[in-house]
Amino acid sequence: MNSSPTPGVSYVMPVLNEEDYLRESVSSILNQSYEGPKEIVLALGPCIDGTVEVAEKIAAEDPRVKIVHNPQGRTPIGLNLAIKASSNPVVIRVDAHSQLAPGYTCRGVETLFRVGAHDVGGLMNAQGKSPLQRSIAAAYHSPWGLGGAAYHSGAPEGPAESAYLGIFRREVFDEVGYYDESLWRAQDWELCLRIRQAGHKVWFDPELSTTYFPRDTFSDLAAQSYASGVWRGELARRYPDGKSIRHDLPPLMVLGTSLGVLSWILEPVLGEQLNTVGTVALNVLKLAPVAYAGMVCYATARAKAGTWQEKLLMLPVFPTIHFPWAVGFVKGRLRGAKGTLDKGRVRS
Numbered sequence: 001m002n003s004s005p006t007p008g009v010s011y012v013m014p015v016l017n018e019e020d021y022l023r024e025s026v027s028s029i030l031n032q033s034y035e036g037p038k039e040i041v042l043a044l045g046p047c048i049d050g051t052v053e054v055a056e057k058i059a060a061e062d063p064r065v066k067i068v069h070n071p072q073g074r075t076p077i078g079l080n081l082a083i084k085a086s087s088n089p090v091v092i093r094v095d096a097h098s099q100l101a102p103g104y105t106c107r108g109v110e111t112l113f114r115v116g117a118h119d120v121g122g123l124m125n126a127q128g129k130s131p132l133q134r135s136i137a138a139a140y141h142s143p144w145g146l147g148g149a150a151y152h153s154g155a156p157e158g159p160a161e162s163a164y165l166g167i168f169r170r171e172v173f174d175e176v177g178y179y180d181e182s183l184w185r186a187q188d189w190e191l192c193l194r195i196r197q198a199g200h201k202v203w204f205d206p207e208l209s210t211t212y213f214p215r216d217t218f219s220d221l222a223a224q225s226y227a228s229g230v231w232r233g234e235l236a237r238r239y240p241d242g243k244s245i246r247h248d249l250p251p252l253m254v255l256g257t258s259l260g261v262l263s264w265i266l267e268p269v270l271g272e273q274l275n276t277v278g279t280v281a282l283n284v285l286k287l288a289p290v291a292y293a294g295m296v297c298y299a300t301a302r303a304k305a306g307t308w309q310e311k312l313l314m315l316p317v318f319p320t321i322h323f324p325w326a327v328g329f330v331k332g333r334l335r336g337a338k339g340t341l342d343k344g345r346v347r348s
Contacts, residue, residue, distance in 0.1 A: 005113075006036030008088030009105055010170075014070065014078030015055060016045035018096035021213060022054050028099035028211075030062065034106050040065045041082040045073030076179035076187040083173060091168045093188075098124075098165070099211040108167040111205045118172040118200035119192060121163025122208020133216040134306060135313035140214060144299035145321055160204035162192040167208075172200065184339065185231035193239065218316065222324045229325035230340040233332020250326035253292060260288030 011029050015022060022042075029040055042055050044067055059065045068085045070078035083091055090109055094100065104122075112120050126141060128134030139145035166188060176194040179187045192202045215221040232247060263285040300314045332340070 005110070006034065007090050007109065008037035008039075009034065009090045009092055009109065010083075010086030010088040011038070011040045011092045011094050012043070012079055012082035012086060013040065013094045013096055014043045014045070014075045014082070015047070015051060015096045016073050016078075017047050017049050017051055019047075019049040019051045019054055022051060022096050023058060025094065025096050025099055026058050026065065028102075029094060030064070031102065032100060032105040033102050034109070036109075037088060038064055038105075039086060039088060041086050042067050043070040043078030043082040044068070045070045045078060074181070074184050076181045076183060079187075080178040080181065083178060089170050091170050091173070093165045093168075094210075095165065095212065097213050101125075101209045101211070104208055104210065107205065107207055111203065111208070112167055112169065115203050116201060117203035118169050118195050119163050120167040120203045120205055120208070121160065121165055122205050122210065124164045124212045125209045126212050126214050128216070129213065130216055131307070131310050132218075132313050132317075133214060135310045135317050136214045136216070136221055138303045138310065139299075139314055139317045139321060142299050142303045144295065144302075145318065155204060155206065157205050157207075158203070160192075160202050161196075162189045163202050163204065164188075165210060166191075172198075183231065183234070184337065184341070185227055186235050189235060190239070218320050221317070221320050225321050226324035226328040227340050229328025229330075230332035230337050231328075232325075233329040233334075234337035236329075236333050237336060247329060250322050251330050253288075254323055254326040256285070256288035257292045260285045260290070264289075 013025070018025075026040060026042075029038070032038065042059070042065065044052060044055055055067055059067050066085070068078075068081045070081055079093065090112065092105065092108065108120055108122070111117065124140070126137035128137045172195060176191070176198050178191075180190050181187075183190055195202055215224050229250075236247065263282040266282065296315060296318045299318060300311055303311070303314055328340070
């Protein structure tokens with residue numbers, strides 16, 4: 001392994017239908033304040049917008065950018081193709097929906113060698129270009145939105161279970177293998193598990209920041225949340241030790257809220273047919289949707305959204321994250337993912 005302070009870096013990026021974001025993402029890489037050699041490998045899926053034309057134009061403009069084709073369009077396959085087509089001793093995963101802070105590479109490579117890690121990740125700094133997208137970004141930053149993971153809300157520097165995106169020593173792929181292509185989502189967590197099982201460090205560095213642009217419609221957000229829940233459920237099936245209590249909370253919330261709404265409907269229908277125990281049970285269940293609505297209002301009030309319009313938009317954003325994720329998690333946990341797609345990104 002090259003232990004130079006500025007080893008060559010290969011950025012690998014799976015790309016699918018990212019016409020509006022790709023050029024800015026690639027520019028954030030080419031403009032990194034890093035003196036070592038750089039190359040970018042774009043793994044192009046079967047795009048239906050103008051992404052392919054944008055990618056080909058970028059590659060024609062700069063010899064450091066090259067393209068590999070990923071006919072199946074799945075993220076882990078694209079990542080593996082890009083890694084195998086790259087050549088430098090440090091591999092950095094980048095999303096086409098994200099932009100790297102100017103000092104990201106310098107800090108990441110320095111941390112990789114400073115702490116003796118094999119994978120380093122940092123903060124996912126969600127941002128928005130429209131009021132709704134900014135509201136979704138604010139929900140991502142909230143501990144009530146996506147569960148308060150370190151890469152969303154921050155934590156002290158130190159060992160981590162997983163890493164957002166990832167800055168890798170190339171030899172780790174030769175040792176533990178590449179991304180698991182059977183996992184269409186959440187493949188980064190599984191790779192980090194193998195890295196940790198091999199006795200290597202996965203490290204979180206809060207000084208690393210990547211700007212990420214989330215989905216910008218309610219339907220796309222719901223589709224993404226559902227697919228994420230399904231694949232997290234699949235992981236819980238395969239790796240019971242990787243399951244956290246926080247993964248059970250959204251399904252319990254959905255169950256309680258649904259039963260609570262049903263209780264509000266049934267109480268006037270059943271009327272005097274209810275005995276004391278039944279009345280008490282219904283009254284307790286009726287508190288669930290009230291409690292959830294209170295939590296959403298509290299989380300919205302505490303969130304760092306800019307305008308009142310964005311604050312109001314956050315009220316439906318939280319349920320759009322929570323409910324599809326919970327339903328997806330139960331489905332994945334009980335029946336497996338079975339090739340579930342994020343239909344917010346993949347369109348026919």
